[in-house]
Amino acid sequence: MAESGGLTSPAFTGADDIRRRLDELDYLVDDGTAAALFFALSLGRPLLLEGEPGVGKTTAAKALARALATPLIRLQCYEGLTAGEALYEWNYQRQMLAIRLAEARHDRLNDADLFTEDFLQERPILQAVRHRGPQPPVLLIDEIDRADDEFEALLFEFLGEASITIPELGTFTAERRPVVVLTSNRSRDLHDALRRRCLYHWIDFPAPERVVEILRRTVPGANEALIRSATDFVGRIRRFDLDKAPGMAETIDWVSALSSLGATELVREDVLRTLSTVAKTLDDREVITAALDQLT
Template sequence: MIDSPAGVRSALDTVDYLVDDGLAMAVFLSLRLGKPLLLEGEPGVGKTAAAKALASSLGTPLIRLQCYEGLTPGEALYEWNYQRQLLAIRLAEARHEKLADADLFTAEFLQDRPILRAVRHPGPTPPVLLIDEIDRADDEFEALLFEFLGEASVTIPELGTFTAITPPVVVLTSNRSRDLHDALRRRCLYHWIEFPTLDRAVEIVRRAVPGATGPLIRSATELIGRIRRLELDKSPGLAETIDWVSALAALGATDLAPGDALRTLGAIAKTPDDRRTIAEAF
């Protein structure tokens, strides 16, 4: 496993994910201490990509739980296979047998959802569990995570507690659309991902869009930095920068020309007002 913050930087660099010292330290401590890591930052700065890159660099599966309003325990932790239970009941009836409740709520009828799947992963290398955009889930859903985040276990009333033999590497992301519960934050290490410096952003885009020219990448990235200082509904992040440079490169652009920039604003402006504001700033 990775044995230092420098090792984190090196490992992630091999999968073309560049990190600063702060994020390298946060990831290293999460791995070393076995603590979940909560990543916050503006949309598009690479929070989700960090978990994907970490799984890739470790050569381990990525298990992803995408959060949304109304997310239920059956979709996140575990669920019973009701169709198989019903089939078992019908087969028992055909044989003139009677099934007790205990016969129907066994491991045979259990369906793993992302969190239980991470707990029951056989190892030896732990999986990376990404709990993406936890701030989009309901407040009540956070309480369901406390046992797992604190003890790497899931309790199923009918079967007991499942505890991970090899605790997963857990990464939670949040865009701060709402405040998270203090109890969740206490169970995690924390890091805020800043929008990268110009030079690092240029290098990130260069790796993501290898077909683009150096002048195009630098001029587009510099312009994104200026655009982010405008009063926008949704400021473009690194993801949008990469999309924009990809679109410009697809048009055969080798440098940032106003005509090409205006024609491809849909890659960075996500509302009519933002498109107008950005266009007026050219």
């Protein structure tokens, strides 16, 4: 049951337009990320975003969906993720009910009667393929590196052709390619075959001036001195051998916590009271605490 496919029409005039539109949504991107998003849209190719946790990979997909005024469909990956949870599965309860009703009528159902669209349950990827609307959806395949190696092979047809083959029904191909964003924290290596099907971009921790601008927007109650000193503090923390270097999410939480205490500058007591927002393991807390004398 094939449907006609096609490339995504560019919704932006260029990378500068993407950066401007995302800026209006308070999501600040650098030139490289803006260009990667634009190429993914204009070429109709999936985009693989890698980077340390907390640099804004997931938020990029969310902001792009908002800028396009289109639905965000999210597939959160984890170990043991199956095709039935990601692509599609059959509604076995409805199938059993149909069989019992047929038996009550002294009818007999065969496989062709049971494996029809009436019994098909769409999961995120099939939902993206069959989406109808003025804009294709943004499909976020989040933390693909957390899924098993075998799961990647299930994505090859979809990533390459924007289609899914269901043996009982045939091949479904998107009318217009979904905007596909995959994210990875590099907890394991991804297959070359998956990388081949995607454009690629590495998102680094934002530069200090961009961190300051993000904090101005997300924590408007914090004063300039606190924002700048907190930005510098987090930048120096990241040079330590930490289990989990603080990203933007942790930085925003930390400055929000400091601001809620009425802090206008960094002092040791306030840092210790709010350390749970930036130190996510006991070892990290001990490392940061031991270095506080030289950091504040």
